[in-house]
Amino acid sequence: MAKIIAIASQKGGVGKTTTAVNLAAAVARMKRRVLLVDIDPQGNATSGFGIDKNMLMSTIYRVLIEGRSVSDAIVSSEHRVDVLPANVELAGAEVELAGMERRETRLRDALTSVSNNYDYIFIDCPPSLGFLTLNALAAAHAVLIPIQCEFYALEGVAQLMNTISLVQESVNPSLIVQGVVMTMYDGRTRIATQVVDEVKNVFGAALYETLIPRNVRLSEAPSFGQPITSYDITSRGAESYIELAREVMKREEG
Numbered sequence: 001m002a003k004i005i006a007i008a009s010q011k012g013g014v015g016k017t018t019t020a021v022n023l024a025a026a027v028a029r030m031k032r033r034v035l036l037v038d039i040d041p042q043g044n045a046t047s048g049f050g051i052d053k054n055m056l057m058s059t060i061y062r063v064l065i066e067g068r069s070v071s072d073a074i075v076s077s078e079h080r081v082d083v084l085p086a087n088v089e090l091a092g093a094e095v096e097l098a099g100m101e102r103r104e105t106r107l108r109d110a111l112t113s114v115s116n117n118y119d120y121i122f123i124d125c126p127p128s129l130g131f132l133t134l135n136a137l138a139a140a141h142a143v144l145i146p147i148q149c150e151f152y153a154l155e156g157v158a159q160l161m162n163t164i165s166l167v168q169e170s171v172n173p174s175l176i177v178q179g180v181v182m183t184m185y186d187g188r189t190r191i192a193t194q195v196v197d198e199v200k201n202v203f204g205a206a207l208y209e210t211l212i213p214r215n216v217r218l219s220e221a222p223s224f225g226q227p228i229t230s231y232d233i234t235s236r237g238a239e240s241y242i243e244l245a246r247e248v249m250k251r252e253e254g
């Protein structure tokens with residue numbers, strides 16, 4: 001059975017998708033079978049793997065709302081990672097899910113049919129705590145929280161932790177916070193080191209040692225439809241996500 005890890009934060013632009021895409025690719029390089037589930041209507045993880053959002057036969061929307069088969073929707077990327085893609089049609093799902101039965105566990109139910117085909121399933125969440133993120137948290141056995149190294153870094157984290165607690169108390173008692181990763185770190189600034197200290201005080205050992213640096217190659221790669229390990233394996237960005245992949249796999253596999 002796959003280890004299912006949701007990459008979540010209701011804060012926008014903190015590096016969820018960058019982490020989902022590049023961690024998935026880095027883990028796949030280490031000979032693990034990886035599926036990336038895009039559950040964000042923006043579809044950035046889908047395009048980040050070079051998949052054309054306008055040319056999809058099926059999408060996660062069809063799976064969640066129409067009950068279509070997951071394996072029909074999965075697309076193989078050229079980067080050793082399979083993708084369950086999303087596009088803008090998923091934007092309607094938030095409202096549609098609200099009126100449906102099993103509205104929080106539809107993704108979990110859907111993934112059971114493919115779970116044996118993968119070692120890891122990563123889920124890239126949208127920047128909200130609505131039903132799409134709830135579906136990810138219900139399906140996952142662990143959450144990975146990216147936190148951007150900036151002044152208001154911890155703002156909103158309490159709300160996220162509260163949502164995780166509610167999910168633990170209801171649909172997913174075994175959900176754990178697998179780890180917290182600092183993104184867009186710039187060691188030359190005092191604020192960055194202060195924020196890391198602050199996050200360490202709150203999360204302790206859950207904070208990964210790997211700090212993801214602010215790296216221009218990481219921001220360029222999506223426009224080429226490539227994870228950083230394909231776009232520029234020699235970049236600091238690639239190095240850091242490979243290091244993070246090692247840490248994540250160590251926590252999962254021992």
Ligand SMILES: Nc1ncnc2c1ncn2[C@@H]1O[C@H](COP(=O)(O)OP(=O)(O)OP(=O)(O)O)[C@@H](O)[C@H]1O
Nearest residue numbers: 012013014015016017018127184213214215218219
């Ligand atoms: N380590 C980094 N170095 C440089 N740029 C980065 C880094 N991480 C992310 N970015 C850039 O910051 C922006 C936001 O990142 P990303 O899309 O991964 O965040 P997100 O949390 O998924 O956003 P959203 O909440 O909209 O889904 C993107 O333009 C991305 O290229």
Ligand SMILES: [Mg+2]
Nearest residue numbers: 016017040044
């Ligand atoms: Mg995103």
